[in-house]
Amino acid sequence: MSAAAEFDVVISGGGLVGASLACALAALPLRVALVEAVPVASAAQPxxxxxxIALSRSSRIILDGIGAWGEVAALATPIRRIHVSERGRFGSAIISAEQQGVDTLGHVVxxxxLGAALWARLGAAPGVEVxxxxxxxxxxxxQAHISTTLDAARSGGQLRARLLVVADGARSSLRQALGIAATERSYEQTAVVGNVAIAGAPSASTAYERFSAEGPLALLPFRDGRYVFVLARPPAAAVAALALDDAAFLRLLQDGFGHRLGDFVQLGRRSAYPLSLVQAQDITAPRAAVIGNAAQGLHPVAGQGYNLxxxxxxxxxxxxxxxxxxxxxxxxxATLARYAELRRRDQRNVIGFTDGLIRLFGLAAPGMGPARGAGLLLFDMLPGAKRALARHTMGMAGPMTRLARGLPL
Ligand SMILES: Cc1cc2nc3c(=O)[nH]c(=O)nc-3n(C[C@H](O)[C@H](O)[C@H](O)COP(=O)(O)OP(=O)(O)OC[C@H]3O[C@@H](n4cnc5c(N)ncnc54)[C@H](O)[C@@H]3O)c2cc1C
Incomplete structure (x- = not known):
């Protein structure tokens, strides 16, 4: 067998998170290899x-710091308000950029x-071999390295590095091969995703999160005055919704959201994603670190997966x-122990928050509906609680990295 190709860091998976890491490491004097199964321009790229993606404010700052924001900035829609409500209940809560003293809470892209911008940046990074x-x-x-074998289609050569990063998604087989167990719990929900126009709606910068007994519906402002919807429903209901013709699906959306913004028109293409919570039991192994969905795959209700x-x-x-x-x-x-220590709290909080939202609004127990409505109303009047949630939503709770503070790596 030919000699192994030598690197400092090998990253498995060049999706949103793996490609972001490669862009970040490109600023350091390191030899980095990025191994991705599906070409970025392929229709099958998962x-x-x-x-x-609803990007938090801190994600925008990090993307800027790794040189990938410039390309997407013109294609990103700012979020200036987030409106949370429950269908059929009086209470609602609003978080606004103005109240938080910032220009935007985040962006939708x-x-x-985002993938095209990250990979364009990689194309100009001499230290990264793809x-x-x-x-x-x-x-x-x-002792001082970790070796892996490239699949047979790539001649079965060896890649050797001081650090292997697992960024190949929630169902990573490499994570398993490293001996890291993962748990998976289905939410018994499927997300139906697409975009839509709303006749007469003003130019949008408000994101809506609407909970109902059947599952949450998120509506995010998107470019050209359109909105993106993420409609989570039990799997059979999602299959039925996908089978509806455009007019019937628009009625279903309108029914779920109400008429406060106007009439839903001009439906775009619909796609479906089964939803589950996947959690790796460790995020490190000897000479290996696990990041992104390979570490934790979340319900998209709060738009936190990529941000985390x-x-x-x-x-x-x-x-x-x-x-x-x-x-x-x-x-x-020592480096890996520091990574694990620094990530533990943020990961636990965001997983708990996202999972808790689904459980709270999924509860049909008597009295829970009015209690939630009152909770939202009360929450709206409590600046301290709102500020805490807003800081989580903006990705600014807890200790912040240099990149998230706008400093060089
Ligand atoms: C409907 C929906 C809406 C969402 N909305 C938001 C949102 O608003 N905000 C937010 O922050 N997050 C959101 N998310 C979550 C976000 O999409 C994920 O957190 C993000 O995609 C995770 O990126 P990743 O690179 O870790 O994993 P993935 O996106 O799963 O990418 C894994 C990559 O690894 C590659 N790969 C797989 N196996 C191998 C292998 N053996 N070898 C090499 N490469 C391999 C794949 O081809 C892929 O490119 C949403 C998710 C869904 C489903």
């Missing part, structure tokens, strides 16, 4: 598809546009940068 299509197998830990994954990226890039600068080992036990 990370850069029809979904849209198509994942395809293997695509490709995938890695059989990780073997040696990007904070994994900013933290891992920072501990690697610190190790490189101090002459320490970027894949050594």
């Amino acid at each position: 990370s850069f598809d029809d979904r849209t 198509a994942s395809r546009d 293997f695509c299509p490709g995938s890695l197998q059989s990780p073997t830990v040696e 994954g990007l904070r994994d990226v900013a933290t891992l890039a920072e501990v690697v940068a610190d190790a490189v600068r101090s002459g320490a080992d970027p894949g050594g036990a």
